[in-house]
Amino acid sequence: MYSEQELETVHSRIGKDISKHIGTTRKLLMQPSSSQQDIGIDKCAALVAKMYKDAGCEKVEIAETKGNPIVYGECKGDSDKTLLVYFMYDTMPFNEPGWNHPAMGAKIVDMKLPAGKVKAIVNRGADNTKGPLATFLNSVDACNRSVGRPPCNVLLVAEGEEELGSPNLPVYVKKNKKRLSDADACYFPYFAQDPDGCRTLMLGVKGVVYFELKCSGKSWGRGPEDFAVHSSGKAWLDSPVWRLVHALKTMTSDDGNRVLIDGFYDDVAPPTQEDEEVISETAKTWDPKMAKKAMKVSRFMIPDTDREELIRLYTFASTLNIDGIWGGWIEKGSKTVLPHKVTCKIDIRVVPNQKKDDMMPLVRKHLDMHGYKDIKMTEVDSGYDWCRCSVKEPVVQAMIRAQESFGGRPQVWPTSGGSVPFYVFNRILGIPFTMGGIGHSDLAHSPNEYMVVGGNKKIAGLSDIEKFMVRFMSEYSLT
Amino acid sequence: MYSEQELETVHSRIGKDISKHIGTTRKLLMQPSSSQQDIGIDKCAALVAKMYKDAGCEKVEIAETKGNPIVYGECKGDSDKTLLVYFMYDTMPFNEPGWNHPAMGAKIVDMKLPAGKVKAIVNRGADNTKGPLATFLNSVDACNRSVGRPPCNVLLVAEGEEELGSPNLPVYVKKNKKRLSDADACYFPYFAQDPDGCRTLMLGVKGVVYFELKCSGKSWGRGPEDFAVHSSGKAWLDSPVWRLVHALKTMTSDDGNRVLIDGFYDDVAPPTQEDEEVISETAKTWDPKMAKKAMKVSRFMIPDTDREELIRLYTFASTLNIDGIWGGWIEKGSKTVLPHKVTCKIDIRVVPNQKKDDMMPLVRKHLDMHGYKDIKMTEVDSGYDWCRCSVKEPVVQAMIRAQESFGGRPQVWPTSGGSVPFYVFNRILGIPFTMGGIGHSDLAHSPNEYMVVGGNKKIAGLSDIEKFMVRFMSEYSLT
Incomplete structure (x- = not known):
């Protein structure tokens, strides 16, 4: 020293x-x-x-x-x-x-x-x-x-x-x-x-896992496959965008906050005694208002009054987040098309004792079980485990x-x-x-x-x- | 002459x-x-x-x-x-x-x-x-x-x-x-x-109506409001993207083909006798394969064998189509963000005796009734009536x-x-x-x-x- x-x-x-x-x-x-x-x-x-x-x-x-x-x-x-x-x-x-x-x-x-x-x-x-x-x-x-x-x-x-x-x-x-x-x-x-x-x-x-989900007419075998067609086609053609919307909606509760993928939370360990002591101590001085100010948000998912639970969420919640979504005509104005593909970027944050390598297979299984075998899943990052x-x-x-x-x-x-x-x-x-x-x-x-x-x-x-x-x-x- | x-x-x-x-x-x-x-x-x-x-x-x-x-x-x-x-x-x-x-x-x-x-x-x-x-x-x-x-x-x-x-x-x-x-x-x-x-x-x-739906933390008062925040925030923040996904999913059946908006089909007139005669005549010579070839699609929503019904769909179905959707990080790679807004472009095709001016209010009412009053709706085009x-x-x-x-x-x-x-x-x-x-x-x-x-x-x-x-x-x- x-x-x-x-x-x-x-x-x-x-x-x-x-x-x-x-x-x-x-x-x-x-x-x-x-x-x-x-x-x-x-x-x-x-x-x-x-x-x-x-x-x-x-x-x-x-x-x-x-x-x-x-x-x-x-x-x-x-x-x-x-x-x-x-x-x-x-x-x-x-x-x-x-x-x-x-x-x-x-x-x-x-x-x-x-x-x-x-x-x-x-x-x-x-x-x-x-x-x-x-x-x-x-x-x-x-x-x-x-x-x-x-x-x-x-x-x-x-x-x-x-x-x-x-x-x-x-x-x-x-x-x-x-x-x-x-x-x-x-x-x-x-x-x-x-x-x-x-x-x-x-x-x-x-830990974190990051992947893309892609729904396309080509892999689905329904709807437009090679290009976005005139939107009058919706009358007799299926839509990959609607399909992704409905596939996504099966993955969380209506508020988007609870993940409904089977087994998603299975390995989540409850806070240890040490964790709870740390949380309890932290909640005495942590000011939710300051955290909100930094992110410029009006409110958390739950009321500020429950500081311990907020800290518990931030530290122990495993999450499924949509980072980005895009498909079809996304510029100014009104191009009337039925898009042939749509993509969604998702990250999952893993907590003790989840394993990052388990998460994509769980999502895959969920999609398959709900009849979305055609929706492609591509790892974007190799990801981390928690520590x-x-x-x-x-x-x-x-x-x-x-x-x-x-x-x-x-x-x-x-x-x-x-x-x-x-x-x-x-x-x-x-x-x-x-x-x-x-x-x-x-x-x-x-x-x-x-x-x-x-x-x-x-x-x-x-x-x-x-x-x-x-x-x-x-x-x-x-x- | x-x-x-x-x-x-x-x-x-x-x-x-x-x-x-x-x-x-x-x-x-x-x-x-x-x-x-x-x-x-x-x-x-x-x-x-x-x-x-x-x-x-x-x-x-x-x-x-x-x-x-x-x-x-x-x-x-x-x-x-x-x-x-x-x-x-x-x-x-x-x-x-x-x-x-x-x-x-x-x-x-x-x-x-x-x-x-x-x-x-x-x-x-x-x-x-x-x-x-x-x-x-x-x-x-x-x-x-x-x-x-x-x-x-x-x-x-x-x-x-x-x-x-x-x-x-x-x-x-x-x-x-x-x-x-x-x-x-x-x-x-x-x-x-x-x-x-x-x-x-x-x-x-x-006829056609074209509008955008926009879900944002700002109008919702929940989730990120001013910018996309770090995706770790999903643990305690609501997500405008998940919200739009769940709002959209209420609007159609799981296959994306039947519109579930109350009153959407109310004014749709059934085919007249003349229409049915025209359809029946057309079905004798119309080849669905050619139509699919032009759009490079493998299949219609229903089997090709039912030609009359396909023609009926194309001519009499009032549709709700997603033309485009976008929000968050949509470029290459893995930016881990919780987006503060997401937009969706939608066109509705109207048939006799729907009125194009009725359609946006119906969608608005649907969103309101499902608790999505905050989702903004903006007309992109003034639209047409059918003829x-x-x-x-x-x-x-x-x-x-x-x-x-x-x-x-x-x-x-x-x-x-x-x-x-x-x-x-x-x-x-x-x-x-x-x-x-x-x-x-x-x-x-x-x-x-x-x-x-x-x-x-x-x-x-x-x-x-x-x-x-x-x-x-x-x-x-x-x-």
């Missing part, structure tokens, strides 16, 4: 270098890296490798995979503890409407949050998660430039396919198991403060201690509603993990994604976030 | 001018005129006016409306009978995928049809209905250049908003009622042979006689499944109408729309179609 004086030295370095750090962060954000659209991936991998070197990593490799490269780096630290730090350098696409500033312009703007005024960088990936990637490297850079080494050894693994379901990460980890087994724990840096400043710590992630870590794990306790030194114990959640491929490290290397940090960012996958760089009393700015990361490594080196 | 010698003179002229006629047809086709997208409308109106003049019309006007102009022309004929010829110079959009030749290239290609080899022009509007427009003007041109006048007076009314539901045509007709009341009947030229050469005559058209004409009408009998002189009595259908705004002339001017001709074209609203110009023994080529149109005018002048 660092002495208090060493921490002071690093903090001072961070203070001096903060403009440079904002610069490197903006540079990384502005480099496109949309894995869905295969835009800028190689350039971004090269930039990340350069950032590793600039931050003082001894060993840097751009490892080719069957898909996008993985950028690996090593940095010797001040203790024999080794942290595997997982990053993703890919992002969601950035070409949707609704951006108030250029999606790739990394503009620094004034922003008014429930916690007060801040300065934030608006850019795709600022929240998810090139912002945290750059910030962590800034903290390592500061360690190397001041004390000469970080508090612990770090192995850096940055993949470029997280948004594709990390298909090649397990392969890479298995192949490099010997080297990566030096790690005692895994860490995923991100900014975990709510817009009101509330600091949260997630003990896990949900959990006990609050008692030393690496989690190190995270909590670091949090306490920056403003008290964080609100602990059994899991995030999102998905990160921790199961890869957890199941292949058998190591525990933790995630998060301080600071605030939001709007992952949405327009106007942002990260706070200039903070206030309630929300950490970039320099405090970096200091926190150094503190966390130091606490971890003690475990 | 023309004498046989005059007919001979015109036919000879058509034979000499056929290359020029193909040229003017291609020129008109290649001029974009997509009313949905407001592309090329004014240029096309000017070109149609020029074609009127070139064909020998005495009076030509481009009449402004609140929307696209109407091109009016008059040509004095050989009798005191006056035919109002209705055209549309607008087309559907032409930018969908699937074209094997440029959608606006008017390429002349070899084509193999069930009736044998032909030469066809492939272009948006070739079938629907700039091809027939040009062809009719060619026939008038030939009359004026040979005999000196057509067999009857013609009033030409070409509108540029048919694909928008002809919102300004009724206004125009009311405003010009005095002048247009000279007409004894109305005619809509098109190529009415099937791909096997079967000649058909439609005694009417269905029918007895087979006994003199103008229809003239059409049948003209057909007989070109290869026997046509197959008569009580109505087309499509929609043309004849109700405007029928109800405002109180005149009967007929439609069609010989020749073949197909794929209205679809890629690779075409019209045959070089025919064979079974399918008329352009010169025969033009001769037919002259013959029809001549027969009509006798009535």
Whole structure:
């Protein structure tokens, strides 16, 4: 661990270098890296490798995979503890409407949050998660430039396919198991403060499966098969769009919230005693209003008054979500056609003890049983399994201690509603993990994604976030 | 009426001018005129006016409306009978995928049809209905250049908003009622042979209503309201997409073919005795296989063996068709989002004695009664009412006689499944109408729309179609 004086030295370095750090962060954000659209991936991998070197990593490799490269780096630290730090350098696409500033312009703007005024960088990936990637490297850079080494050894693994379901990460980890087994724990840096400043710590992630359902006249053998025909044909022809609508409606309750697929919830484990304690504790301080404000929604599925149940939903509900649906004439005006095909993108989030590999077969079986054998199902992403870590794990306790030194114990959640491929490290290397940090960012996958760089009393700015990361490594080196 | 010698003179002229006629047809086709997208409308109106003049019309006007102009022309004929010829110079959009030749290239290609080899022009509007427009003007041109006048007076009314539901045509007709009341009947030229050469005559058209349903978090007050949020939110947020799916499913039977909206079929009149006779006669010669071949479908909603019922469906079924549906992430890959809105385009075809103005209120009432008051409904087109004409009408009998002189009595259908705004002339001017001709074209609203110009023994080529149109005018002048 660092002495208090060493921490002071690093903090001072961070203070001096903060403009440079904002610069490197903006540079990384502005480099496109949309894995869905295969835009800028190689350039971004090269930039990340350069950032590793600039931050003082001894060993840097751009490892080719069957898909996008993985950028690996090593940095010797001040203790024999080794942290595997997982990053993703890919992002969601950035070409949707609704951006108030250029999606790739990394503009620094004034922003008014429930916690007060801040300065934030608006850019795709600022929240998810090139912002945290750059910030962590800034903290390592500061360690190397001041004390000469970080508090612990770090192995850096940055993949470029997280948004594709990390298909090649397990392969890479298995192949490099010997080297990566030096790690005692895994860490995923991100900014975990709510817009009101509330600091949260997630003990896990949900798994995710993503696929498309396609109904077409061709595979059905009814209705138009080769092209959309004149809509007068509806009088004597079947419609693939109506068919998909009726197939979909069998999959959920009328409100769209309860999944009616046989066996869907069978493996869902009830919250453990520890989970319930965590939920009960969290419900004391969690403010549903703030969560709604961030998403700009008027109401949750259930009343706000039942905070514990809301937290239980967010953390324990396995969901079937329509991400997108399209078919036929979707432009302006009235083209009167009977479409020959329609497609629907669906994601399922899996929770303990569901298995992601079980989910598509369950949906397939459901469709078959309801007479929809012709509806095609295509996996879009290879998906993740869920992953959990006990609050008692030393690496989690190190995270909590670091949090306490920056403003008290964080609100602990059994899991995030999102998905990160921790199961890869957890199941292949058998190591525990933790995630998060301080600071605030939001709007992952949405327009106007942002990260706070200039903070206030309630929300950490970039320099405090970096200091926190150094503190966390130091606490971890003690475990 | 023309004498046989005059007919001979015109036919000879058509034979000499056929290359020029193909040229003017291609020129008109290649001029974009997509009313949905407001592309090329004014240029096309000017070109149609020029074609009127070139064909020998005495009076030509481009009449402004609140929307696209109407091109009016008059040509004095050989009798005191006056035919109002209705055209549309607008087309559907032409930018969908699937074209094997440029959608606006008017390429002349070899084509193999069930009736044998032909030469066809492939272009948006070739079938629907700039091809027939040009062809009719060619026939008038030939009359004026040979005999000196057509067999009857013609009033030409070409509108540029048919694909928008002809919102300004009724206004125009009311405003010009005095002048247009000279007409004894109305005619809509098109190529009415099937791909096997079967000649058909439609005694009417269905009406049509076109609207959008939109479900959004904003109007619902549940789920995401301002943007698509991260799909982890599905755990505690409602989904506008699921809502629309469940709203839609209430509107039809599980197979999508029977409309379940209360009152939807209430006003549907059963076929009359005359209708049943026409159907029974038509069923003797109509070949379902040919119709399926043209649309490239494997099967109709009901077995082919029940020909009468198939014809009854096509002519008497009131339909609720989804033309398009879209929401959320509809591009490549897996953006995991919970969409904040979803839209669906729907057309309803109305038959005797439904009223198009009743249909949207019925849908609205249905949605309200099922608890979907928040789902927005927007009229996209002003729509048409249905229109029918007895087979006994003199103008229809003239059409049948003209057909007989070109290869026997046509197959008569009580109505087309499509929609043309004849109700405007029928109800405002109180005149009967007929439609069609010989020749073949197909794929209205679809890629690779075409019209045959070089025919064979079974399918008329352009010169025969033009001769037919002259013959029809001549027969009509006798009535």
